[in-house]
Amino acid sequence: xLKSYFLRCLFPLLCFSCQPKEDESISIDxxxxxLKKPSNFPDFDAYNLRTNAPTKIGVLIGEKLFYDPQxxxxxxxxxxxxxxxxxxxxxxxxxxxxxxxxxGLRNTPPIQNMIFLNTYMWDGAxxxxxxxxxxxxxxxxxxxxxxxxxxxKIEKNDTYKELFKKAYPNGKITSxxxxxxxxxYMFTLISANSKYDxxxxxxxxxxxxxxxxxxxxxxxxCALCHKEPLFTDQSLRNIGFPKNPNRIEEKGEARVSxxxxxxxxxxxxxxxxxxxxxxxxxxxxxxxxxxxxxFFDHGVENDENIDSFLKENNYRIPLSQEEQRALISFLNTxxxxxxxxxx
Numbered sequence: 001x002l003k004s005y006f007l008r009c010l011f012p013l014l015c016f017s018c019q020p021k022e023d024e025s026i027s028i029d030x031x032x033x034x035l036k037k038p039s040n041f042p043d044f045d046a047y048n049l050r051t052n053a054p055t056k057i058g059v060l061i062g063e064k065l066f067y068d069p070q071x072x073x074x075x076x077x078x079x080x081x082x083x084x085x086x087x088x089x090x091x092x093x094x095x096x097x098x099x100x101x102x103x104g105l106r107n108t109p110p111i112q113n114m115i116f117l118n119t120y121m122w123d124g125a126x127x128x129x130x131x132x133x134x135x136x137x138x139x140x141x142x143x144x145x146x147x148x149x150x151x152x153k154i155e156k157n158d159t160y161k162e163l164f165k166k167a168y169p170n171g172k173i174t175s176x177x178x179x180x181x182x183x184x185y186m187f188t189l190i191s192a193n194s195k196y197d198x199x200x201x202x203x204x205x206x207x208x209x210x211x212x213x214x215x216x217x218x219x220x221x222c223a224l225c226h227k228e229p230l231f232t233d234q235s236l237r238n239i240g241f242p243k244n245p246n247r248i249e250e251k252g253e254a255r256v257s258x259x260x261x262x263x264x265x266x267x268x269x270x271x272x273x274x275x276x277x278x279x280x281x282x283x284x285x286x287x288x289x290x291x292x293x294x295f296f297d298h299g300v301e302n303d304e305n306i307d308s309f310l311k312e313n314n315y316r317i318p319l320s321q322e323e324q325r326a327l328i329s330f331l332n333t334x335x336x337x338x339x340x341x342x343x
Contacts, residue, residue, distance in 0.1 A: 030057040030167045035115060038192035040200045040229050044115050052130050054184040057167035061160070062185025065178060070153040071133075072099050072143035079136070079182070082108045086340050088273035089189065094284025098142040105141065105249055107284040109269065110277050112339065115187040119234045122266050122282050125256045130176075130183035147175045154178060191272055191339035199333070200229070207333065214330025221317050222271075222327075224309055231271035231334065237307045238264045240300025240315065244283045252282070261305050275335045289331060293317075293324045 033054045037044060065071065066079045082096050083089035089111035096104035106122050120126040121135070136142040137150060154160050155173050165171035167181075198205040207215060218226075227233040236253045243264065244250035253262035266282045280286040286295065296317040300310055310316070319327065 030055045032056075033059060033188070035187065035190070038190070038197065038201075038229075040197060041113075041192060042116060042230070045118050047118065048115060048129060048183070048187065051128070052180050052183055052187075054187050055167065057163055058181045058184040059188055061163050061167060061177075062181035062183070064159070064163070065154075065182050066185055070157075071137055071145065071150050073145040073149070074099055077143055079133070082142075083111050086342060087276050088112055088191065088340060090277045092278065094279050096142060098139070099144045102141040102144075104139070105244070105246060106282050107279065110273060111186055112189055112191040112270065112272060113230060114183075114189065116230055117232075117234060119236075119267060123253045123256050124236050124267050129186060130179045133179055133182045147178075150178065151175050189339075191336040193338045194272070194336040195333040196330075197229075197336070208329070210326050210329045211333055212330075214326035214328070217319070217323050217327045218330055221319070225268045225307075226271050232268045234268065236262070236265040236267050238266075238303055238305050239307050240302065240310060241266075241281050241295075242285045242301065250283070263305060264303060265305070271331060272334050273336055273340065275332050276340065289328050290324065293319055293327065297324070 033056055035044065035054065066083075069075045069078045069081070071078060077099050082091050082093075084091050087110070091108045093108065095106060096108045098104055109122065114120070114129055117129075118127060120129060120132050126132045126135070134147060137145050137147060151173065160173060161171070164173045164177070168177070195205055195207075197203075199207055225233055225235065225237060225239075238252070241264075249255075251263055253265040254260065256262075274280075274289065278286075278288060280289070280292050286292045297319045299314075299316040300306070302315055306315065
């Protein structure tokens with residue numbers, strides 16, 4: 001099962017990464033987009049910009065593809081079906097729901113600030129964002145299609161034909177360009193205008209007393225993994241969350257590496273827009289932030305490879321009810337209503 005999963009996922013990646021490039025030049029009518037980096041953010045990921053810099057038409061194609069149900073086998077499911085803007089491009093389901101109502105293995109992650117990251121997927125299986133869309137496209141529980149089938153559909157569409165003519169001198173629609181365009185659109189989804197950001201940039205806002213108290217608690221007990229300003233250090237860790245009942249399939253990073261020491265390690269998720277991305281956990285174990293913090297307070301599940309921070313602190317992060325309220329108050333300052341298109 002594991003071997004077939006790797007072959008199914010990695011073979012297309014290798015093909016598209018290694019295939020000769022016929023015409024990588026960009027049309028004169030398709031200038032590169034200069035993404036604006038927020039002053040309190042780190043630099044963009046250099047590899048992504050070097051290998052797939054967003055362009056005006058490339059982003060337009062990517063956005064159209066993102067909302068196009070033709071990416072699924074039965075033309076019923078688009079990327080946006082699960083990645084909904086008002087929920088920071090996540091959804092409200094414990095686990096993703098694909099074609100024909102099939103239930104996926106994991107919780108739908110939000111899509112934000114991808115241009116700053118270098119690791120994707122819950123298990124860290126993808127390090128190049130333009131390879132990521134292949135996985136939901138081919139997965140039986142998600143879109144249940146193939147990149148070849150998607151290409152056939154897109155090649156027949158007059159709107160796409162015109163866009164690709166504007167984007168590339170030869171106007172050819174290829175699988176590689178479809179994937180590049182999807183990644184380019186995702187690169188533009190930058191969330192950096194929350195109350196937290198405005199406080200950090202001295203834009204005339206300040207934390208309330210409770211938010212400030214929560215920020216201090218966050219820095220003491222959470223910031224090691226949820227590193228500012230992205231609120232993730234992009235590491236993969238086992239933090240003792242309740243296991244997915246489907247343990248035959250779900251092994252976290254070990255599902256990719258095959259190493260027993262990587263069992264149940266998952267990528268540290270960002271806390272940005274956390275107030276709108278419930279349920280939480282790799283398979284939606286927790287319906288609210290209160291449940292998450294209560295779980296940490298009571299004590300996590302112990303594994304041999306449990307994160308050292310938890311091991312050193314008796315497998316728990318103690319938080320009084322007052323501290324929990326203050327911490328949640330701070331976490332609410334990470335909501336970016338402009339990004340969520342709620343203002």
